[in-house]
Amino acid sequence: MYKLTTILFLIVSGILCYTTYSYKDQHDLVQEERNVLKIEISNLEEDKKYLNSKVKGLEEVLKSLGREVEILEQKFSGEQSLYRVNDRLTQRNSNASNNIIETKIDGTFNGWNGESIFKMKNGSVWQQASYAYQYHYAYNPDVTIYLKDGKNYMKVEGVNEALHVKRIK
Structure with missing residues (x-):
């Protein structure tokens, strides 16, 4: 009976020790995981601050680009107005009775393909x-x-068809 009691005592003690050890290990693991998560959260917060500073910098760049785009749009619309006025003056001065401009294409001409631009x-x-x-x-x-009929047409020497064109400069 003494042996049986001793064996039971040892088994129960071992279970209690194991259980205590297991709870202690689990507690330590949880604490370690908390510490790791705190570090990761801290790193993420630093990343967030860094990215927010980059976003603010990019927002400033976009604002300045927006201002430049507005300036270019104003300049472009002004140039387009000047081109329209110049078109009218050129048409009047070229040949007032027929609205004809006679010139040459500057350089090589290869015909047209849908979006062609011609420098004269x-x-x-x-x-x-x-x-x-x-x-x-x-x-x-x-x-x-x-x-002709309120539209400009271009007739190129050696080409049978005339092409509807608009002046861009």
Whole structure:
């Protein structure tokens, strides 16, 4: 009976020790996890502060770019108005009775492809205003730009069709 009591005592003591040890280990693990989480939260807060400072910097850059865009838009709209006035004056001065401008394309001409832009020897720049495709190679070909039904058309030497264009400079 003494042996049985001793064995039972040892078993119960071992269970109690193990249970106590397990609770202590669990408590230590929880504390360790809390400490790790506190460090991670601290790191995240630092990251948040850093990113907020970057966002503020980018917001300032966007504001300055917005101001620059406004200035460019004002300048562009002003230039477009000047081009329109210049178009009217050029049309009046070129040939008042027929509204004709005669010039040459400055450099190589390869026809048009839907969004073509044409720089002229007189300094004006014209853009294709309707979709069409035409291939024709020429160097400094003669060009006649005329007004018909309120629209400008460009006739290039050696090309049978005239092209609807608008002046951009």
